[in-house]
Amino acid sequence: MSAPEADETCRVKLRFDAARGQWVLLAPERAFVPNEIAAEILQLVDGERTVAAISMLLAEKFSAPLDVVQQDTTGVLTDLAARGAIDL
Amino acid sequence: MNSLAPPMGLIAELTHRCPLQCAYCSNPLEMVRPAEELSTAEWLSVIDQAADIGVLQLHLTGGEPMARRDLAQIITHAATAGLYTNLITSGVLLSDTAMADLLDAGIDHIQLSFQEASAELGDKFGGYRGGHAKKLEAAARIRAAGLSLTTNFVIHRQNIAHLDAMIALGEALGSDRIEIAHVQYYGWALKNRDALLPTRPQLVGANACVAAARERLAGRTVIDYVVPDYYAKRPKACMGGWGNRFIHLLPSGRALPCHAAESIPSLTFASVRETSLAAIWNEDPAFARFRGTDWMSEPCQSCDRREIDWGGCRCQALALAGDAAATDPACALSSAHAVLEAITAAEPADLPLFPRRLQL
Numbered sequence: 001m002s003a004p005e006a007d008e009t010c011r012v013k014l015r016f017d018a019a020r021g022q023w024v025l026l027a028p029e030r031a032f033v034p035n036e037i038a039a040e041i042l043q044l045v046d047g048e049r050t051v052a053a054i055s056m057l058l059a060e061k062f063s064a065p066l067d068v069v070q071q072d073t074t075g076v077l078t079d080l081a082a083r084g085a086i087d088l
Numbered sequence: 089m090n091s092l093a094p095p096m097g098l099i100a101e102l103t104h105r106c107p108l109q110c111a112y113c114s115n116p117l118e119m120v121r122p123a124e125e126l127s128t129a130e131w132l133s134v135i136d137q138a139a140d141i142g143v144l145q146l147h148l149t150g151g152e153p154m155a156r157r158d159l160a161q162i163i164t165h166a167a168t169a170g171l172y173t174n175l176i177t178s179g180v181l182l183s184d185t186a187m188a189d190l191l192d193a194g195i196d197h198i199q200l201s202f203q204e205a206s207a208e209l210g211d212k213f214g215g216y217r218g219g220h221a222k223k224l225e226a227a228a229r230i231r232a233a234g235l236s237l238t239t240n241f242v243i244h245r246q247n248i249a250h251l252d253a254m255i256a257l258g259e260a261l262g263s264d265r266i267e268i269a270h271v272q273y274y275g276w277a278l279k280n281r282d283a284l285l286p287t288r289p290q291l292v293g294a295n296a297c298v299a300a301a302r303e304r305l306a307g308r309t310v311i312d313y314v315v316p317d318y319y320a321k322r323p324k325a326c327m328g329g330w331g332n333r334f335i336h337l338l339p340s341g342r343a344l345p346c347h348a349a350e351s352i353p354s355l356t357f358a359s360v361r362e363t364s365l366a367a368i369w370n371e372d373p374a375f376a377r378f379r380g381t382d383w384m385s386e387p388c389q390s391c392d393r394r395e396i397d398w399g400g401c402r403c404q405a406l407a408l409a410g411d412a413a414a415t416d417p418a419c420a421l422s423s424a425h426a427v428l429e430a431i432t433a434a435e436p437a438d439l440p441l442f443p444r445r446l447q448l
Binding site for chain 2: 011019
């Protein structure tokens, strides 16, 4: 999976916006303000980690059941990929 | 007005100077003279202010933004401030040196415009001999630099028959996104409308062409395409709503909710030379005039799409329905929709194009 900033051919950037107090994902001709769950997921996308690895880290961090987390993670990333924000 | 969300984007028309003379340009007929342009220091200050109020993306346009010698400096400043920078260019000034400067500055994305699929017709519509060849070189430089490429093709009655070839060119150049934009009839384009507006059969053909290309390129290249207002049943969400997502700055620093807003004579607009960007966004009466839904009358006020299309375009409502606060005539529910139907039903005439020229 290609990550924000890790992939030079697709300049997608994730950063914290102080004015909104929220994370924002910036891509060519579009910008997303991800919800809290999506922001947590995106912060772990580094171009190396698999969806499973990201889900494990999040399940641990929030003491949540892995299958639920993995379902959320897959959903969020699939949606962003369909909108051209990331490559899976 | 503390509940007002911050603007998402700042659209900066850096200059109205341009080597091209496209007759479908949406710049106003009365263009900003070079002597009136904001200075480098003024642009850098605007960028700082924009970042402070929560602007996320800076769209650098014109005219030809690359005609500004301080472009790299402006981009460097924006990148440092955390803004995502998008350069919208004709590409004719995008030399190897210019490309290297843009990369050093931290440019995030470039949108490159084409006038046609072939050099002969591209140069004709752009009014610039050799321009098409320079654009092809520019596209190669953008790809070689490792940037994603958006190619933009503006279509109208005189080139729409070549849409297939234009999409094929966009594909051959390695575009990640191909934008097929029907002419928007403002400024020079409105002056040339009767020579540019496609016929309904042409539109049907173009729609089919885009649908087929989308299927063929699915998963590889995104094609952005919107049916033009004059043939629409519902209006476009102009600028994502008036004063809702964007601030548009003219080369002179005048701040508009959309690029054509000065065509509404009842409104006066503040300049960043006298007023801060925060004050313009939060307090300017012109930005507040059509913001949200309170200003709407029927059929918009009770429409369940009022927060989807925001009543459409105010400038078009004025130009075609005679009232900037009316429902956009592009909407089939507008009492003035027949005006658009009459325009599109007219027999297309073979009219000369008035090329866009900056009178000095």
